[in-house]
Every structure is written in C-alpha cells, then in structure tokens.
Amino acid sequence: MSLVGSQGIISVIEILIASAVFCLTFIVIRSFRKQIPQGAEEAPRTKGLPPDRQRAGAGEQSTLTLTQMSQTYGDVMQIQIGTRPVLVLSGLDTIKQALVKQGEDFMGRPDLYSFRHIADGQSLTFSTDSGEVWRARRKLAQNALKTFSVSPSPNSSSTCLLEEHVSKEADYLVRKFLQLMEEKKRFGPLSVHGGLCGQCHLLPYALDQFEVVASSGNAVDFIPVLQYLPNSTMKKFMEFNKRFLRLLQDIVKEHYESFEKVRRHHGLLIEQSQQNKVEANANIQLPKEINCFDTVTTALSWSLMYLVTYPDIQKKIQEELDQIIGRERRPRLSDRPMVPYTEAFILEMFRHSSFLPFTIPHCTTRDTVLNGYYIPKDLCVFVNQWQVNHDEKLWKEPSKFDPERFLHAGGTEVNKADGEKVLVFGLGKRRCIGETIARWEVFLFLTTLLQQLEFSVSNGKKVDMTPLYGLLMKHKRCEHFQVKQRFPIQSSELPLDIG
Numbered sequence: 268m269s270l271v272g273s274q275g276i277i278s279v280i281e282i283l284i285a286s287a288v289f290c291l292t293f294i295v296i297r298s299f300r301k302q303i304p305q306g307a308e309e310a311p312r313t314k315g316l317p318p319d320r321q322r323a324g325a326g327e328q329s330t331l332t333l334t335q336m337s338q339t340y341g342d343v344m345q346i347q348i349g350t351r352p353v354l355v356l357s358g359l360d361t362i363k364q365a366l367v368k369q370g371e372d373f374m375g376r377p378d379l380y381s382f383r384h385i386a387d388g389q390s391l392t393f394s395t396d397s398g399e400v401w402r403a404r405r406k407l408a409q410n411a412l413k414t415f416s417v418s419p420s421p422n423s424s425s426t427c428l429l430e431e432h433v434s435k436e437a438d439y440l441v442r443k444f445l446q447l448m449e450e451k452k453r454f455g456p457l458s459v460h461g462g463l464c465g466q467c468h469l470l471p472y473a474l475d476q477f478e479v480v481a482s483s484g485n486a487v488d489f490i491p492v493l494q495y496l497p498n499s500t501m502k503k504f505m506e507f508n509k510r511f512l513r514l515l516q517d518i519v520k521e522h523y524e525s526f527e528k529v530r531r532h533h534g535l536l537i538e539q540s541q542q543n544k545v546e547a548n549a550n551i552q553l554p555k556e557i558n559c560f561d562t563v564t565t566a567l568s569w570s571l572m573y574l575v576t577y578p579d580i581q582k583k584i585q586e587e588l589d590q591i592i593g594r595e596r597r598p599r600l601s602d603r604p605m606v607p608y609t610e611a612f613i614l615e616m617f618r619h620s621s622f623l624p625f626t627i628p629h630c631t632t633r634d635t636v637l638n639g640y641y642i643p644k645d646l647c648v649f650v651n652q653w654q655v656n657h658d659e660k661l662w663k664e665p666s667k668f669d670p671e672r673f674l675h676a677g678g679t680e681v682n683k684a685d686g687e688k689v690l691v692f693g694l695g696k697r698r699c700i701g702e703t704i705a706r707w708e709v710f711l712f713l714t715t716l717l718q719q720l721e722f723s724v725s726n727g728k729k730v731d732m733t734p735l736y737g738l739l740m741k742h743k744r745c746e747h748f749q750v751k752q753r754f755p756i757q758s759s760e761l762p763l764d765i766g
C-alpha cells in the first residue's frame with residue numbers, strides 16, 4: 268500500500284519507521300529527565316521576567332515584579348532568566364525551611380560568569396565551593412571578625428576595638444558634615460560613602476561598578492553567549508576586581524611584614540590562621556576579599572533620608588539619647604538595651620528600605636523537595652528578602668514607616684520576636700558573617716551623629732524616597748541636606764582631611 272503525496276510516493280513502512288524513530292527519541296529524552304519523587308510535583312513555572320526586566324536579572328523593578336508574581340504562583344516558583352532557570356523563594360516560613368531546616372540542600376552558590384571574576388574565583392562569598400575548604404575559611408573569617416570586634420581597646424575608654432574604631436570614624440563624619448555645611452551650605456547623604464569607606468578605602472565609583480554587576484545579576488550570567496561580546500560594564504567590573512585583589516594582597520603582605528599591626532582589623536585573620544594552624548593545610552587560604560563594601564554606609568545614608576523625612580522621629584531619638592547618654596560622653600555599645608526607640612528606628616530602617624532585597628544568589632547542592640515541590644540539584648535560587656519585609660501577613664501597613672511597630676511594654680522594650688522577622692542578613696549556612704559588626708556599627712554611627720547633629724532639608728525641598736532598584740538599593744541623589752550642631756563639639760585629635 269502506498270500514499271501519494273505531492274513530492275512522490277510514501278510507503279506505510281516509511282510512515283511506521285518515522286513514527287518509531289519519533290517515539291524512541293521521545294522515550295530517550297524522557298528517560299534523561301530527572302524522575303520526580305512520588306508525592307512531589309514540579310514547582311510552578313512562570314512565563315519569566317518581562318523582556319525589559321531580563322536585562323538586569325534580579326535588579327531594577329524585578330524586585331516588585333517577583334514579589335507580585337509570588338502572590339499568584341506562591342512561595343516557590345520557577346522563572347526563566349535568559350537561558351537559566353531560577354527558583355524564587357518568598358515567604359518567611361518557606362525561606363526558613365529552605366535556608367535553615369534544609370540548609371545543606373540550599374547552601375551552594377551558582378556558577379555565574381561574573382562571580383568567577385571576583386577574587387580570582389577564590390572568593391569566600393561568591394565561589395561555587397561550599398565544601399570543607401569553604402567551611403574552614405568561613406569559620407576562620409568569623410573567628411577573626413569576632414576577635415576584632417570584642418578585643419579590648421588598650422588606649423581608650425572604649426569597651427572594645429570596634430567601638431574605638433567606629434567612634435573615631437563617626438567623629439570624623441560629624442566634622443566632615445559640618446565642614447561641608449560651612450563650605451557649600453548643603454550636602455547629600457551619599458557623602459557618607461565618600462567620607463567613610465574607612466574599612467575598604469575604595470573609590471565609591473569602583474564600588475558602584477562592583478554593585479552593578481555582582482549584585483544586580485548581570486545579563487551575561489543568564490545569557491552565557493554575551494560573554495563573547497563587548498561589554499563595557501563587565502570590563503570595568505573585571506578591572507575593579509583586579510585592582511581590589513591587588514589592594515588586598517598588599518594589605519595582607521604589609522601586615523605579615525609588620526606583625527604589630529596584625530592585632531588590628533584585617534590582620535586578625537592572619538593571627539587566627541596561625542593559632543589554628545590553618546596554613547599547614549595548603550588547600551585553605553585566607554579569604555581574599557572583605558565583603559563589607561558599602562552595606563553599612565548604605566544603611567547610614569538611608570537612615571539620614573528617613574530622619575529628614577520624619578523630623579518628629581529624629582527628635583524622639585535625640586530626646587532618648589539626651590536622657591540616657593547625655594552630652595558629656597560618647598555613645599557606647601552597652602547603651603543599646605537602654606535606647607529602645609533608637610533600636611526600633613534601626614530595625615524599621617532595615618525593614619522598610621530592604622536595601623538588599625535579595626540575598627546573594629544561592630544554588631541547590633543536591634536534588635531535594637521543598638513544600639512538596641521537586642527541586643533539582645544545581646538550580647540557581649533567588650531569596651526575596653524584600654517580599655518578607657513587606658508581607659501583609661507579617662506586618663500591619665507594611666508601606667508605612669513606623670519604628671513603634673517594634674516596641675512593646677509601653678515603648679520601653681524592643682519586641683525581639685518581631686525584630687527577628689526582618690530579613691536583611693540572610694539566614695542559615697550562608698547568613699552574613701558581618702551581621703553583628705554591621706548592627707553595632709550602624710548603632711554607633713547613628714547615635715554619635717544624632718547626639719551631636721540635627722539633620723534637615725533646605726526650605727521647601729522634598730526628599731525622594733523612591734529607591735533605585737537593584738540588589739543593593741540606593742536612594743536617589745539628594746544634595747540639599749542641612750545640618751546644625753546641637754551643642755559645641757569637643758575637640759578631637761583626628762586630622763580632618765576631606766578630599
């Protein structure tokens with residue numbers, strides 16, 4: 268039997284062979300696909316980010332889009348960014364389940380093109396390693412930070428080295444703001460970035476380049492073919508990484524040569540490694556990057572934005588500081604429990620701004636099941652912290668800036684349980700190792716500034732609080748801040764060198 272087509276005669280046998288080949292190919296492709304365990308199902312797949320939002324991966328307006336999408340698809344959803352499937356996690360309980368209870372499954376870092384260029388691919392934070400070497404390096408860095416922060420300060424009345432160091436930098440900032448006021452009659456809260464960066468001493472411009480790529484999720488990470496095309500942002504990012512690595516190597520070299528300095532700051536890493544005989548193991552190296560960048564300064568510049576937008580809140584904090592600390596001495600870390608309103612303000616600044624709306628991307632280390640959904644190994648995972656901090660199920664009127672939401676017992680205590688719901692430092696095995704230091708620094712900077720200065724904006728001007736979306740969200744530029752000294756400032760030995 269034969270069928271006659273326009274091209275000639277096709278026999279039934281040929282049709283049968285074609286069907287058999289088709290069926291066989293289908294069966295082979297299916298057999299290569301992972302078997303979904305019984306009782307589990309595939310995570311809901313969305314159509315992906317709209318094309319205009321794919322360019323920056325998780326950056327820009329994607330924060331809001333992914334939050335809206337999670338309302339339709341749920342806490343576990345899969346999107347497609349370029350050629351890469353990405354799992355997006357929302358909801359505090361789901362995120363805790365993944366990062367804490369199933370922490371080993373979700374602790375990996377994805378193999379992203381841009382991450383390979385940070386610290387020569389050896390970074391503690393961005394490299395794909397999450398095995399024994401990574402664990403040892405993380406522990407080493409954690410111990411060094413802890414030792415630095417709690418070490419007694421031999422030459423001052425401060426309770427620890429960190430307090431001494433931050434108090435000096437905060438004093439410097441106070442004088443810098445006053446000097447800017449005198450010279451230019453106004454300034455912007457972003458001067459905090461230029462003025463401080465004391466821990467990293469990097470150009471703010473270079474930091475911007477780092478953030479644009481490392482934090483916003485560069486298109487090249489999601490569309491690999493782009494790595495072969497000219498890309499000016501990526502080029503600047505690579506140059507920055509090379510310069511930064513050289514800078515760190517110089518610091519480490521200098522500290523090795525001058526062991527006196529080892530007790531201070533970065534040098535503690537070396538001391539720790541010697542105590543722990545870490546260097547004996549050739550595989551374990553000192554972390555090559557210090558991942559503080561300008562997270563603390565971003566927290567401070569957001570704080571200033573809120574303080575001028577809500578002058579009554581600023582006044583309340585100053586009244587609390589005047590009452591508990593007074594004007595004769597500098598704020599100390601031990602004051603924290605006594606100034607609940609100030610603490611509540613800091614929590615609300617972290618929650619409301621959510622300036623790190625996503626954690627650094629994670630990746631699954633093995634096949635797993637989350638909330639009944641099958642999640643394959645090596646899947647890139649975005650954790651939506653912004654969604655948690657603005658979730659109506661957790662917060663009353665989440666878009667309102669209201670420090671009092673964190674107070675109870677008639678305003679005399681911070682509600683710790685509510686404070687722990689604010690998600691800015693990640694959770695579980697990859698939780699930020701600088702969290703304690705960062706919280707202490709923000710407290711000391713803010714209290715020192717507010718003890719001495721009153722911030723406002725020039726008459727009739729308004730502050731635009733709309734964030735510039737990205738994975739590190741800054742606020743828009745605003746250059747009409749004013750500052751007034753609250754009382755005469757004691758002289759300080761620190762030289763004032765404003766570039």
Ligand code: HEM
Nearest residue numbers: 392558559562563566626627691692693697699700701705
């Ligand atoms: C307000 C300031 C800060 C915020 C909001 C912040 C937030 C974060 C977040 C969200 C992560 C990613 C967590 C994850 O991937 O799940 C992280 C990781 C990290 N942070 Fe921070 N951070 C801050 C300050 C610091 C400081 C001051 C240091 C160092 C002294 C630091 C060191 C690190 C390191 C090393 C990691 C990588 C941890 C790992 O991959 O195992 N951070 N931070």
